[in-house]
Every structure is written in structure tokens, then in C-alpha cells.
Amino acid sequence: MAELTYRDAVAAGIAQEMERDESVVFLGEDIGAAGGVFKATVGLLERFGPDRVRDTPISEQAIVGAAMGAAMTGLRPIAEIMFSDFLAVCWDIIANQIAKQRYMTNGQVTIPLVIRTGNGGGARFGAQHSQSVENWAMAVPGLKVVAPSTPADVMGLMAAAIRDPDPVIMFEHKALYAVKGEVPDTEHVDTLGTAKVLRKGGDVTIVALAAMVPKALAAAEQLQAEDGISATVVDVRSLVPLDTETIFREVKNTGRLVTVEENPRLCGWGAEIASLIAEECFYDLDGPILRITTPHIPLAAADNLEDHMIPSAARIVEDIRNAWD
């Protein structure tokens, strides 16, 4: 095992697949010579050359459109959209074209591409460079959606996304890029559509995603130590496909569900999970479902304001305590 940062694990996952499969190509703004604005793609241009690692103009529609056309005709492109907020600039191509082309043509084309994008808050960038928009992608039939929380997961899920024959939106969390973790030295390929149980407890099941996962784990430790509340923590990892088996099993074990979501409240991914639990596990519940989310407000920039809005370990603890009282 080697210790890598989350950002280095991004490059490691891409490099592993580009080495293995010459149909894998990579395009985006500042990804090559500059190594990415988050330094998550350093070294790829030097290693694989400018034919396969292409710096593009600031043209998000051209980036994802070209990725689609290339994917339809034999390549496996990875397209970077620098900030997930910018998905709005090319949403037609993603939501109307990439997501629907296979279905509309009754399976005449496959679109094996990955759109990887920096998602989430915590960097004091303000409302247009900090959003968690995984729920946008989740709402569109035809897109697979993953959001890893650790270096090992980002590498393994990147490899799985690249090998997958369908379009995958990979939400990398900007606040996690500097986080370090163990990554296998050998070829590492994970499985889309699988959640992970990171902590086992008997009282409540906390379901979290991306940067909310370490916060949920910290909250679980505090609840155990200070309140005697024993929490299971599930890292959803993949919103589409969704591992309902693991989530249902863990909710049934504790009888309580708490979702911790960075996306704004309305139609956040946790709402879908809450709905599924209410429909299919109602009689296993011992109490109301609790959703902890960023409020339904654009994110503010100042550090104390942003910290106030995005769920923190302290807020998770407080909200769960309140629900217990």
C-alpha cells in the first residue's frame, strides 16, 4: 500500500487506465501542461502525450460534446469540467444528448465516457464555485453518478467509471483533494453501485456522501463517547446505480436513518433514500427519518458563513441529539 492524496489518486486512476487501454483519452481546460487547476492531473501529459491528453479552450459544450462524439465512435474519453457549477454551461449536452442517445436510438450506440468534476464547498469560493450538484445529475435518467470520499475510492471508482460502457459523472470533492490515504500498489478497480459500511453501531444509521463521510464518522465517534449513541456510517459512494441492498440492510439493523447531504435541501439525494426507506422499510423504522443538509440557499463566501451552512460534525451531533430527545 502507498499513501496518496485524493488528488494524486485521481491522476493514478486515470494513468492506470490510460496505460492499460489506448482508447482512453483525456480532455479539459488546463488539465495537461498545467496539471489541472487542482493539480489532480499532474504528469499525465508528459506520460501519455498531447494526442491523448488535450488542453481545450474554455468551451464546456465543446468539451463534453467532443467527448460524446468520441465515445460513440470507439474511444473512451474522460472529460474534465473544472468546477461542477460549470456543468450548467453544458447541461444540454449532458442531460439531453449524452444521457438519452442510447435510449432514443434503441441501443444503437454506447457512450463510454467519464465526466469528472470538482464538486462541493469549503474553499470560500462563493455561490458559483462551491455547489454540491450531484443531485442534478442523479435526476437525469441515463447518467451514472459517483462521489468518492477517500483516495482509494477515487482511484478505484475512476478506473471502474472508465471501464464502464455507460456515461458516468464523477464528482470529486474539492475539500478532499489534500486528504491522504492508503491506496493499493497493484491494479485497483472498484465496483460502481456499491456502498460501503465504514462503522457499525446499533442505534442509528448515518448515510453520507463525499466530504460528508469524514464528518459523519467524526460525529459518530463523538455521539458514542458523549451520548452513548452507537451509529453505523454508510458511505453511499454511488448514487446511480444506488446500492439499496446495503442501505436497507443497515437501516433495518438500527431502525433509524439519518442522511447527511451537502447538496441544498430540496430534492437532495437523501430525499430519494428517505422515500425508498419510507416505502420499503417503514415497519423497520423506530423513529422519524432525519435529513441533515445544506439549507436551500445559495452558498455564502465568508468562512464563518459557509461553515454555518454546510453540515459539520458538530451539527450532525447536535441534530441527532435533538432527534433523540
Add this chain to the structure above:
Amino acid sequence: MTDKSKTQSKTKPPPTADNDDIGEETRLKLFKAQLECRHLEKRAYDLFLQNLIKGTSHLGLGQEAVAAGFGVSMRPDDYTFCTYRGHNHTLVRGVSMTGILGELMGRECGLMAGKGGSMHLTSVEHGAMGSYAIIGAHLPVAAGAAWSAQIRGTGQVATCFFGDGTTNIGAFHEALNLAAVWKLPVVFVCENNLYMEYTAIEDVTAVKFPAAGRAAAYGLDSIVIDGNDADEVYRAAVTAHAKARAGDGPSLIEALTYRHGGHSRADPAKYRPDGELEAWLARDPVPLYRQRLVDYGIDETVITAMEDETIAAVDEATEAAKASPRPSTDVTETEVWADGGSSWRN
């Protein structure tokens, strides 16, 4: 006639066997392609009036020469990307009429089993890589297919058809810039039929020629052709395809043409000035090309036989599509994913 249509009226001597860069065989292909488009599209209109085609439809009546000229110039493994007004461009790749009419009618025999409809005709096995119904989206996609051909070194060229209205949306400019910078083997073909939808393109565009007038911004030649003359279209297509195949990058071609009907089924096209349609009907590409074949010396019986054969083929396709059942509702849950299914959970 508008100023623009005057610019395309040129008097050329009829080609003869001694003075012909196109050749009889190709001329007959160009005529046949236009005939097939014309009669299939007329049939689509009739089937609409009979309520056998539902929804909407955007007919290419009057614009056949553009699809024919480019279609005949393509290699079988080349890629076509077109718009919701894409019946002609799909048909000229050799796609079955039954598959097209069946798709328009929502029948099992349709190209996509009824899941796409009139605005999304696709036949990948013929290189018809899709009809795209949101303005501009397919220009970057065509550029991507060209990028793929460039990387794979296949010599394939992508031809991307769109209307004049597309020239005012961002994706047009992003795609042209990227294609020019990366020297991609893609040919962008603007069919300027004078109207974006219901509004005259000249009323909402800063330059006289909506596509060609922007070419210089991407370091491309400004090319305007008579889109109602299949020979002129074919020559432009051959030149652009050869340039792309040689690795010399993209072309942007503006073909001046006219749609005989409204934007879509719902549009009676009352915004057109008196006499405009009649003036363009006098330059209808299909009779124009028929006369050229006669002048060229093709026997009238050969031409008539071709016309009869085309109408018979359209009749046969119509009956086959009518006889085809509605698709099973089971298909609604297939082919979201490459595994053939639609599951989003375990």
C-alpha cells in the same frame, strides 16, 4: 425573390459528356437521392394529414439537393450528424424507407422501435450517427467523432448539417473553434433556408451570411453555394471531404436553399412575403436537376423509370410500416444502459 436568392441564380451551360467533371453515374445517383428524399418526405406529409404520424415533423421539402450532394460524396464509413429536420440526411446514407416511416409512425419496424421519433432518426450501421433536436448540440458531437477518427487514423470524415438558426448559438462557435484548432476532419454544412423558425434569419443576425460570415473568425474560408443545385453542392462536398481526409482540417459551407413548407407541422408559414415561395419553387432542386439530366442527354425513359421505381419503393415502405405493429411496451424499459436494461438500483 430576396436579395439572397438572386445571388445564387447563375446561368451555366448544361454539362455534356465532354465537359463533365461529375460523370453520368454520379449524376444519376444525385438525382436518385433527391427523388427518394422528395417522395419520402411528401409521403411523410400525407401520413401526417391521415393522422398516422403523430407529434411533430420538420420536413426538408425543397432542401434535398444539399443532403444528396453531400451524401453521394461520402465514403460508406463516414459519419453524418444532422438535426430534427433530418429525414433527407438519414435517407441518403442508404437507410431503409420502411425504417424511417416506421419510426415516424411509431411502429415496431421503426429505426429505433419508436423510442426516438421524427426528430431523432439514427442508423449507426449506415454512419447516420443521429438527428439532434436541440439547436447546436451536435456540432461539438460531430467534432468529437472527427477527433476520434483522427486519433484512430481511419480517414473517416464527419459531416454535420444544421440550419441558419444554429449559427447564433454558442455551441456553433465552440465547435468551430475546437475543430479549427485541432484540425479535425469535419465538414460543417449550414442549410440557410432564410428562416430560423418563424423569424427571418437576416432580422436577427449581425452578418449577411450567418455561417460564411463567421468563417473568418475561425480561420476558415467563407464558402457560399447554391444549395438548390446538386452539382454545386456535390463539388463543394468533394472538395471539403478531400481536404478533411488529407488532414487539412474542417470546412464550413453555407448552402442557400429554401424549405417549401413551414418550420414544422404546426407552422403554415404565413410570415413569408408574397411571391417568395413561388420564386423558389421555380428553382425547385428536383425538377431543376431532372431538366439538367435531359439536357445532358439521359433518355427520358431512364428518368421516368427512376421516378416510378422511387414512388413504388415509397409505396412499399408505407404499406410495410402500416402493417407493422405498435412496439411492445416492454421496450420502454430497455437500452438505457449498455447492459440492455434500465435499472438504477440493486
